[in-house]
Amino acid sequence: MINKEKKAFEKIKELMKVDPTISVINSFYKEKDILRDDSIKDVIVVSLLDDIYGKAFYVYMDAETLDLLYVQGPHRYIEIADFFEL
Amino acid sequence: MNFKNSLKGMDDFDRISRDIWADMRGEKIATNSIEPFFTNLWVDERKLFTLLASSTDFNTYLFDAKKNFINYAQEVEQVNLKEIPPAKIDNVRVKAKMIEKLVIQEPKLDEKQFQNSFLERLDQKVWVNVSPGYIDPRKYTHHTEIGIRERKIECTINIPYRNYYRELTKTVINETEATVHYSSASPDAIQIRLSDAEDYMAAITYLFPYHRQEAQVALISHFEEAGNGLTSIDDLMFFYNQLPNFALTGVDYKGKAKKLSDGMLWDHFLQFLNFDSQLIRDVDSIGKAAALAAEPFRDKSRYAIRILTAISGEFVYKKIKNDPKLILHIYHSLDGESVYMGKGIIADTTQAAYGQMYENKELFVIYVTAFMQAQHATDDAHQPLDRGSLFALGVSRDSDTIEKHCELTGYFMEGDPNNIVTLINTVKVFNLKTKEIEAENEIENGEFRPLDMLHLKVYEKMKLRTGTVQTLETDTEVPALFLYHIAQKKAAEDALRCLRVVADLIVISASLATIESGISGLPLYAAYADIGVALSDFYIETRLRDELKMTTRGKKLLELWDDIYMLQGATGAMASMLPKAEKALDVTVEVLYTSRYPRQQESLKKLIKNALYSFPLRDYSKNGLRVLSKDGIRSITNHAADFEKLRVLFVENAAKEIGLLYRGKMFFYATEAATRNFIARLYKKINNEKQLEKYLDEINRFDKFGKNLNAIRLTELELQEWIQIVRRLGAEVKFYTESKKMVKYFKIRNVGACFDGWDIPPTIWIRKDVTDLEMFHECMHFEDYLRRGRKRYLTGEQIIEIPNNRKLEEFEKLLLTQKIPEKDRLISTYIKEKYVYDKVVEEQNKWLDIFGKGRFSPQDMRLSKVNIDDAINACKKAGIDINKIVIK
Numbered sequence: 001m002i003n004k005e006k007k008a009f010e011k012i013k014e015l016m017k018v019d020p021t022i023s024v025i026n027s028f029y030k031e032k033d034i035l036r037d038d039s040i041k042d043v044i045v046v047s048l049l050d051d052i053y054g055k056a057f058y059v060y061m062d063a064e065t066l067d068l069l070y071v072q073g074p075h076r077y078i079e080i081a082d083f084f085e086l
Numbered sequence: 087m088n089f090k091n092s093l094k095g096m097d098d099f100d101r102i103s104r105d106i107w108a109d110m111r112g113e114k115i116a117t118n119s120i121e122p123f124f125t126n127l128w129v130d131e132r133k134l135f136t137l138l139a140s141s142t143d144f145n146t147y148l149f150d151a152k153k154n155f156i157n158y159a160q161e162v163e164q165v166n167l168k169e170i171p172p173a174k175i176d177n178v179r180v181k182a183k184m185i186e187k188l189v190i191q192e193p194k195l196d197e198k199q200f201q202n203s204f205l206e207r208l209d210q211k212v213w214v215n216v217s218p219g220y221i222d223p224r225k226y227t228h229h230t231e232i233g234i235r236e237r238k239i240e241c242t243i244n245i246p247y248r249n250y251y252r253e254l255t256k257t258v259i260n261e262t263e264a265t266v267h268y269s270s271a272s273p274d275a276i277q278i279r280l281s282d283a284e285d286y287m288a289a290i291t292y293l294f295p296y297h298r299q300e301a302q303v304a305l306i307s308h309f310e311e312a313g314n315g316l317t318s319i320d321d322l323m324f325f326y327n328q329l330p331n332f333a334l335t336g337v338d339y340k341g342k343a344k345k346l347s348d349g350m351l352w353d354h355f356l357q358f359l360n361f362d363s364q365l366i367r368d369v370d371s372i373g374k375a376a377a378l379a380a381e382p383f384r385d386k387s388r389y390a391i392r393i394l395t396a397i398s399g400e401f402v403y404k405k406i407k408n409d410p411k412l413i414l415h416i417y418h419s420l421d422g423e424s425v426y427m428g429k430g431i432i433a434d435t436t437q438a439a440y441g442q443m444y445e446n447k448e449l450f451v452i453y454v455t456a457f458m459q460a461q462h463a464t465d466d467a468h469q470p471l472d473r474g475s476l477f478a479l480g481v482s483r484d485s486d487t488i489e490k491h492c493e494l495t496g497y498f499m500e501g502d503p504n505n506i507v508t509l510i511n512t513v514k515v516f517n518l519k520t521k522e523i524e525a526e527n528e529i530e531n532g533e534f535r536p537l538d539m540l541h542l543k544v545y546e547k548m549k550l551r552t553g554t555v556q557t558l559e560t561d562t563e564v565p566a567l568f569l570y571h572i573a574q575k576k577a578a579e580d581a582l583r584c585l586r587v588v589a590d591l592i593v594i595s596a597s598l599a600t601i602e603s604g605i606s607g608l609p610l611y612a613a614y615a616d617i618g619v620a621l622s623d624f625y626i627e628t629r630l631r632d633e634l635k636m637t638t639r640g641k642k643l644l645e646l647w648d649d650i651y652m653l654q655g656a657t658g659a660m661a662s663m664l665p666k667a668e669k670a671l672d673v674t675v676e677v678l679y680t681s682r683y684p685r686q687q688e689s690l691k692k693l694i695k696n697a698l699y700s701f702p703l704r705d706y707s708k709n710g711l712r713v714l715s716k717d718g719i720r721s722i723t724n725h726a727a728d729f730e731k732l733r734v735l736f737v738e739n740a741a742k743e744i745g746l747l748y749r750g751k752m753f754f755y756a757t758e759a760a761t762r763n764f765i766a767r768l769y770k771k772i773n774n775e776k777q778l779e780k781y782l783d784e785i786n787r788f789d790k791f792g793k794n795l796n797a798i799r800l801t802e803l804e805l806q807e808w809i810q811i812v813r814r815l816g817a818e819v820k821f822y823t824e825s826k827k828m829v830k831y832f833k834i835r836n837v838g839a840c841f842d843g844w845d846i847p848p849t850i851w852i853r854k855d856v857t858d859l860e861m862f863h864e865c866m867h868f869e870d871y872l873r874r875g876r877k878r879y880l881t882g883e884q885i886i887e888i889p890n891n892r893k894l895e896e897f898e899k900l901l902l903t904q905k906i907p908e909k910d911r912l913i914s915t916y917i918k919e920k921y922v923y924d925k926v927v928e929e930q931n932k933w934l935d936i937f938g939k940g941r942f943s944p945q946d947m948r949l950s951k952v953n954i955d956d957a958i959n960a961c962k963k964a965g966i967d968i969n970k971i972v973i974k
Contacts, residue, residue: 045956045959075837
C-alpha cells in the first residue's frame, strides 16, 4: 500500500506541476471510507495545501486503480475536471 | 525660613502667632470683621434682624457683647461696635487653602488650633453668602475687590440697621455700589468685611438666600477678571487657593451654566503642568532634589488636576483628541496624589472611599475615561485600527477546577513619533485541584493610540449575602490610556476602583447634562450643594418609593437599589457596582411591566434610563436613550408578552435603533425594522416562552474571553446582516466577482467563501449563493484571526504573492524570502480548521438543545467532519503528533 500511496502522490504532483499556487503535501490510505455518494471504498487521499489562502484540499483516489474520484474542498466537493483545469 | 525647628518642644500652640501658622502651611489669614458703616442703602431690617435673631450662635455672640442690636430704635451712639467681636479673641482665621480643603489632605494638624472666633461661631448657623459684584440695589450692597498680585481679597456687605432715605442707584452686576448719601453723624449700617470669598458667600447665603446664585455668578465674574493673564505660579496658586469651589464646578444661573471660562482654565492648567515638568527636568543633583522635597508645595499637579476636572469635557477633548503626544505629556507630567471627594462608590471590596488618596495620573485617566465613555465611545475616530480588541483583567472561575488569571502589561516608547502605547494581555490557566498553572497564553497584543476605545472585562470575586462567592464581571469600553495606566499598577482591583469612579462621574455628568450645558464636564470632587438637586433625579423618587414599599416586588426592588446607592440625605447617591445594578435593573423592569399606574411607569422608566448611562452597551449609542413601554414593545412584536415575562428591556436611542437587554446585558440592537425581522425569525424556531428563556440565557453565557463574533451565533442572518457584523469588527466582505484573481480561484477551487487574512483589512470573499455553513466557517476563521492576532494567525502560511496595494510588514518580508516547512504549514492548517470545526459542532449542539433542530444539515456536518479528519490524517502521515499541539 505504501507503494500505491507513493504512486498516488507522484501522480498528483505531476498533475499539479502547472499550478504554482498549490503544494502537494502527502498521501494516506483510508480503508472502507464512506465517499460522497455514500458508497464505501478503500481510497488513497492526497493532501494539498493552497499557497494563497492556506486552505486544504484532498484528492480522493481509488486505492486499487488510482483513478481520480473527486476533490474534497473546505465547503464543497470539486469535480476532477474542474479542479485540474488550468 | 524653616519653621519646623522653632516648633520643636513647643506645646502651647496659642503662643504661635496665626501669621506664622498660616505661613507654614502656605496659607493666608482670613480677617473678617463687623464694623460700623455709613451708607445710604436701605434694607428690610425687620426681616434681616429676625433672621439674625433666629440664629442661636449669632445671638449668643451678639448678646455676649451686651449690646442690643436687635432693637434698631435704640440710639446707635450707645452701641460700641468696636467690641464686635470681643476684643480678647483675635478676629482672624487661618483659612485652609481652597485646594487643600477640597482636594488635598495635607499632613494632619489639629484643626482646633486654627479655630477662629467670628466665623467659626457663625459656621454652624450663619452662612452669609456674599459674592463679589452681586448687588441688588434695592436692598443692600456689597463690594468685592480681588487683587491677586497684592494677595488681597476684600469682600464687604453693608447691612443697614435703621431706616434710611435712599436714592435708587442703577447698578448692574459687577459694578460696585458706591453712592453714599448720608446726613447723620451716627452709623446707619453694620459692615461685614471678609477677606475670603467663601466666607462672603456663606454670609450672603444666610442673610439673603434668594440671592445666592446671583452672588455666585458675580463672584465668578470677578475671579475671571482677576485670573486673566496670570503668569506666575505664585499668583496662580494664590488665585486657586482663594477661588471658591463653585467657580470651578459651575453654577446654574437662570438655566445657563456659569463658571470660570474653559479657555482661562486650560491656560492655567498648562502653566501648572509645565511648571512641574520643568522642575523635574531641572533637578540634576541630589542637593536640588533635597531642596525640592523640602518645599511644601513643590508639586503643582494637584492644582493642575483640580483645574482640569473643572474644564468642560468637550473643551479638553477638542484640545487632546488629535494630539496623543499632549495626552501622554499630561499623563507623565502629573505627579503626587489628591483626595477623592465623591460621596458614593459603594462596593463590598475595592471601594473608592470618600477621602481616599488617588494619584493625579489616575485622576486624569479616570477623567478621560469617563468623558470618552459618556460622549465618544462609538466615534469612528476612536475605534482601534485593530478592531475588536478585548482585554480581560482579574480572576475568572470557569469551573470547579479551572480559574483564569488575566494580566496586563503596557509600555510606551518615549519619543515614538506616533505616540502609541503597546498593550499585552495574558491569561494563566490555573488548575485549582493540582494548584498548577496549566497554560499561559497571550490573548491580546496590540498597539493603540491613547484614546482608542477598547473592550475591557474585569472579573472580581464577590461574597454574596448568603456567604457564597461569585465571580462578577464588569464589561465596559475604556480608552487605551486607561489600560496603559492599569498595566503599570498590575492589579484588577485598581481597574475596578477606577471604573467605579468613572461610573460616578458618568452618572453625575449624565444627570446634570453638564456636557451640553457647559458646566464643568466632570465635577470630580462633587460640590454637593451644587449638584445635589440634579442628582436627585437619579434617586428613586420619594413618592415612587412609598408606593413601592406597599408590594413585595416593590420592596425587593428598593432593597436592590439601596444596595447600590448610598442614600445620604438628599445628595449623596452615585452609582457603581454594575453587576449589582444589572440585578436591580432586572427587577425594576419587572415592576415596570407589571405596574398599572402611568405616572409610576414614567418614574421607573426614568430610573432605568439614568441607570443605563453607567451600563456598558458596547457599540450602542446612549444618545437620547428612551425606555420603551409595553405599548412600544407591542408595536415591534406580537410576542411582547413573552419578552415582558422574561423582563427583556427594549430601549431606543436618538438614531432610532432598538436595543434589547436581558438581565442588564444588551444582546441585540438594530433598526426597528431589523429588530422586528430578528424577532420574527427567532419565533420561527421558538415555540414557547421556555425556549425563549433558554435562548436568552445561552446568548448571555457566550464566551467571556477573547474577541468573537457572537452576533452570528444562535441566529439566522440575511446576507446584509452578516456583512454588517463582520464590518463592525473591522473586516471586509466582498463578492468574488469584484476581483479577477478571485473569479479564477472560486471557479477552480469551488469554495463558497474564502477568508483572506493577508489583506488589510482582512476580507471574506463570498459567492452570492454562499451557504450558512460556508459563511459561518469563514467567519470563524476571522474570529480566530481576531483572537490570535494577525501575525500569529498568518504564521505558518506560505505567502507567494506581494500585495501591490500596500507596503509589506517586516514579518511578511521574511515569509517571502523563506519557504515554510511542510510540517509547519500542516500544523497551521490543522489549528485553523480545528478551531472552526469545534465552533461548528458547538453551534450545532446549541441549536439542537435550544431549538430542537440543528443549524447545519447532516451533509454539511459530515463534510466538516471529513475535512478535519483528513487534516489529522495528513498531520499523522507527516509524523506530527497532534495531541502535542497546544492550541493557545
